[in-house]
Amino acid sequence: EVQLVESGGGLVQPGGSLRLSCAASGFTFSSHWMTWVRQAPGKGLEWVANIKEDGSEKYYVDSVKGRFTVSRDNAKNSLYLQMNSLRGEDTAVYYCVRSYSYWGQGTLVTVSS
Amino acid sequence: DIQMTQSPSSLSAFVGDRVTITCRASQGISNYLIWFQQKPGRAPKPLISGASSLESGVPSKFSGSGSGTDFTLTISSLQPEDFATYYCQQYYSHPITFGQGTRLEIK
Numbered sequence: 001e002v003q004l005v006e007s008g009g010g011l012v013q014p015g016g017s018l019r020l021s022c023a024a025s026g027f028t029f030s031s032h033w034m035t036w037v038r039q040a041p042g043k044g045l046e047w048v049a050n051i052k053e054d055g056s057e058k059y060y061v062d063s064v065k066g067r068f069t070v071s072r073d074n075a076k077n078s079l080y081l082q083m084n085s086l087r088g089e090d091t092a093v094y095y096c097v098r099s100y101s102y103w104g105q106g107t108l109v110t111v112s113s
Numbered sequence: 114d115i116q117m118t119q120s121p122s123s124l125s126a127f128v129g130d131r132v133t134i135t136c137r138a139s140q141g142i143s144n145y146l147i148w149f150q151q152k153p154g155r156a157p158k159p160l161i162s163g164a165s166s167l168e169s170g171v172p173s174k175f176s177g178s179g180s181g182t183d184f185t186l187t188i189s190s191l192q193p194e195d196f197a198t199y200y201c202q203q204y205y206s207h208p209i210t211f212g213q214g215t216r217l218e219i220k
Contacts, residue, residue: 044200044211045151047208059207100147103156104156
């Protein structure tokens with residue numbers, strides 16, 4: 001069974017940093033693109049970033065370029081999102097996604113003073 | 114960036130009704146389109162990929178059609194569990210983009 005479990009969310013002040021993790025199991029992690037999608041409270045879905053199977057290609061939505069970094073460790077079956085210079089508009093539930101068919105339960109990031 | 118525009122933004126219907134939601138892309142995306150259902154507090158659930166292919170385990174009351182720029186999601190014989198928010202998403206090119214969502218409510 002495919003499982004994606006996010007962690008690392010929480011309350012952070014504007015300008016601060018946070019690192020999200022996603023532990024994957026039930027499939028061959030190194031064979032799949034992985035994606036982060038977020039959803040601000042009461043709002044729609046926003047694709048944030050994705051990363052190729054071997055980490056050689058990464059893509060970001062414009063609003064996070066230069067601030068967020070997606071990475072993966074295939075040996076640990078884990079996906080990461082390093083978030084720096086956080087802003088209030090980054091407040092959202094962050095989902096780890098595989099192939100858009102499998103989604104984690106999400107982790108809430110709140111950026112507030 | 115490819116803009117995805119859904120209509121309507123909200124929709125009220127009766128149990129048993131058939132409804133159609135449309136999604137328009139700002140440029141051609143072939144059939145690189147997914148439809149999702151999302152209920153409050155839950156992760157989105159994929160219903161249809163490739164514009165018209167039903168995901169495993171999704172009932173056949175859901176159907177998708179379209180190619181290029183215009184797409185539709187049709188739900189037949191609405192049941193209480195179908196009242197949710199629906200999103201389209203293009204995966205033709207980066208950045209991946211979603212429609213703004215269509216909230217389906219019980220009348």
